Amino acid sequence: MKSPARRKTQQRAAIHKAIERADRPVGPQEILSAAQADVPALGIATVYRNLRRLVADGILRVVELPGAPSRYELAGKEHHHHFHCRACDRVFEVDDCPGSIADLTPTGFRLEAHDITLYGRCRDCAGEGS
Amino acid sequence: MKSPARRKTQQRAAIHKAIERADRPVGPQEILSAAQADVPALGIATVYRNLRRLVADGILRVVELPGAPSRYELAGKEHHHHFHCRACDRVFEVDDCPGSIADLTPTGFRLEAHDITLYGRCRDCAGEGS
DNA sequence: TTGGATGCAAACGCTTTGCATAATT
DNA sequence: AATTATGCAAAGCGTTTGCATCCAA
Numbered sequence: 001m002k003s004p005a006r007r008k009t010q011q012r013a014a015i016h017k018a019i020e021r022a023d024r025p026v027g028p029q030e031i032l033s034a035a036q037a038d039v040p041a042l043g044i045a046t047v048y049r050n051l052r053r054l055v056a057d058g059i060l061r062v063v064e065l066p067g068a069p070s071r072y073e074l075a076g077k078e079h080h081h082h083f084h085c086r087a088c089d090r091v092f093e094v095d096d097c098p099g100s101i102a103d104l105t106p107t108g109f110r111l112e113a114h115d116i117t118l119y120g121r122c123r124d125c126a127g128e129g130s
Numbered sequence: 131m132k133s134p135a136r137r138k139t140q141q142r143a144a145i146h147k148a149i150e151r152a153d154r155p156v157g158p159q160e161i162l163s164a165a166q167a168d169v170p171a172l173g174i175a176t177v178y179r180n181l182r183r184l185v186a187d188g189i190l191r192v193v194e195l196p197g198a199p200s201r202y203e204l205a206g207k208e209h210h211h212h213f214h215c216r217a218c219d220r221v222f223e224v225d226d227c228p229g230s231i232a233d234l235t236p237t238g239f240r241l242e243a244h245d246i247t248l249y250g251r252c253r254d255c256a257g258e259g260s
Numbered sequence: 261t262t263g264g265a266t267g268c269a270a271a272c273g274c275t276t277t278g279c280a281t282a283a284t285t
Numbered sequence: 286a287a288t289t290a291t292g293c294a295a296a297g298c299g300t301t302t303g304c305a306t307c308c309a310a
Binding site for chain 2: 062064065066067070081083086092094096097098100101103104105106107108109110111112113114115116117118119120121122123126
């Protein structure tokens with residue numbers, strides 16, 4: 001029924017590898033650039049299509065950021081949030097999570113999920129600029 | 131120097147009024163529809179231009195939502211967060227805020243701001259559907 | 261009259277889709 | 286041979302901009 005693919009899996013593998021190597025949520029364009037190191041002819045449409053499939057398959061998770069295009073990270077990590085550096089635009093994982101989120105929910109509302117995004121400067125950028 | 135305008139301020143006033151009446155963060159399209167009740171010829175470009183100006187003037191605040199187009203609310207409110215209803219797509223204010231956010235910040239990172247978005251079903255939608 | 265604001269349409273950036281081709285089973 | 290994936294280009298969607306016109310002072 002399903003045997004290990006070869007050529008056609010090239011792009012999916014390259015895309016997966018690009019995200020894995022980044023070790024932080026990355027966007028389609030960045031993934032394209034990185035994956036083109038392995039598959040030069042790779043097109044952006046294929047990146048989007050594979051991202052969607054990888055997310056549907058539970059291999060990747062979409063990181064939706066306020067006011068910015070979505071990024072992608074490996075799924076299977078425990079619950080965490082993100083820090084968006086305003087200087088270099090990179091996004092980092094934040095392991096902890098305040099457990100008190102449910103307390104914020106207005107009466108009568110049903111809470112299903114939550115996102116927390118921190119903004120500021122990452123370690124690399126904290127010294128430079130202002 | 132500045133006298134009370136008339137015709138030309140119509141659109142800005144209509145836009146402001148639309149947001150005020152909504153009493154929750156609303157998007158450009160919804161603002162356009164509502165404001166066209168006062169100014170039928172109003173165009174979407176004018177809405178965007180006025181929104182930008184109103185934000186720059188500190189009258190409005192942009193509510194950036196993960197994976198969704200930005201909405202606008204009256205500025206001047208105290209610090210709060212938002213609840214995004216997955217059923218009706220409306221966004222509501224959440225007054226409280228866990229004060230422990232700073233604790234999440236990784237070492238060496240400089241925290242400047244944070245966003246918290248809750249997802250689920252609002253009071254109106256909590257009963258319907260699933 | 262002079263500058264700013266408006267409406268329309270074109271332009272943009274990001275994402276999705278149509279379609280013919282190429283790779284896989 | 287049948288199916289699925291790819292690349293390219295075109296289409297979509299939300300937002301911005303160019304430009305001629307209109308309004309206000």
